[in-house]
Amino acid sequence: MTAAKIDLPVHRIRAYMEPGPIVLVTSAHDGERNVMTMGWHLVMEFSPSLIGCVIAGGNHSFDLVRASGECVINIPTVSMVDAVVGIGNSSGRDVDKFAHFGLATDRAVEVAAPLLRDCHANLECRIFDDALVDRYNFFILEVVRAHVARTPKNPETLHYTGDGVFVRAGRTISRRADFRPALLGNGR
Ligand SMILES: Cc1cc2nc3c(=O)[nH]c(=O)nc-3n(C[C@H](O)[C@H](O)[C@H](O)COP(=O)(O)O)c2cc1C
Known part of the structure; x- marks a missing residue:
């Protein structure tokens, strides 16, 4: 039986449309570095590899990303949920979040912003x-280098639905055989 539906105030649709995963955006400019939590992003193109995202103008990260023209999108998993919330x-402007949240970093290859090791x-x-x-x-970013862990195959990424609530990923459903090649990543 189909469930009855309610008339939802449109400002609450985020819980239904929110993409995922929650990411941590690192940035660096002029000797300063920073990290913020971000949920509002989308994949726009395979090649060039484009991602669109919203960084509110009041965020310190906005200034660093805009001025440097660069950032790193880091994808955490459930074990980092407390850091994700604290960083966000x-x-x-007020705190060195790398020290405060004990974030280990590595040097990026193409950009000045650091990689979050964990x-x-x-x-x-x-x-x-x-x-x-x-x-x-709204920033349109090109991914110029990607570092990904080989395991786990299906990481438990965090997906934010608003109101302090996250959904965890980790289980997959494959319908690969039913897809047109063009919809599987530029046909490759
Ligand atoms: C779960 C979560 C998701 C968030 N998503 C975004 C986002 O997509 N865009 C944004 O501008 N801020 C987002 N924020 C808020 C920023 O992370 C927050 O304003 C942060 O304090 C900015 O840090 P900064 O001033 O050091 O740059 C999010 C926060 C949380 C907790």
Whole structure:
């Protein structure tokens, strides 16, 4: 039987549409570095590898990403949930979040922003197009280098639904045989 539906206030649709995973964005500029939590991002293109994301103008990270033109998108898993929440509820203007949250870092290859060692994946990014930054705080980034852990195969990434609640990933359903090649990543 189909469940009855309610009339949901449109400002609450995020819980249904939120993509994932929650990521930690590291940035660096002029001798300073920072990290913020981010949920509002989307994949826009395979090649070049483009990601769109919103970084609110009031965030310290906004200034560092905009000024340097670079950042790293780090993908944490459930074991980092406390850091994810803490990093997203404090500002690099007030605190050194790397020291405060005990974040181990590694040097990136293409950009100045650091990689977060304990994250499952680290995507080094450069701003590809800033046309929508002034209007929407929307950055279009190109992933120029990607470091990903070989295991686990299905990492338990965190997906935010608002109101302090996360959904954890980890189980997969494959329908690969039913997909057109073009929808599986540029046909490769
Ligand atoms: C789960 C979660 C998701 C968030 N997603 C975003 C986001 O997509 N964009 C954004 O601008 N801020 C987002 N924030 C808020 C920033 O992480 C927060 O404002 C942070 O303090 C900014 O740090 P900064 O001033 O050091 O850059 C999120 C916070 C949390 C806890």
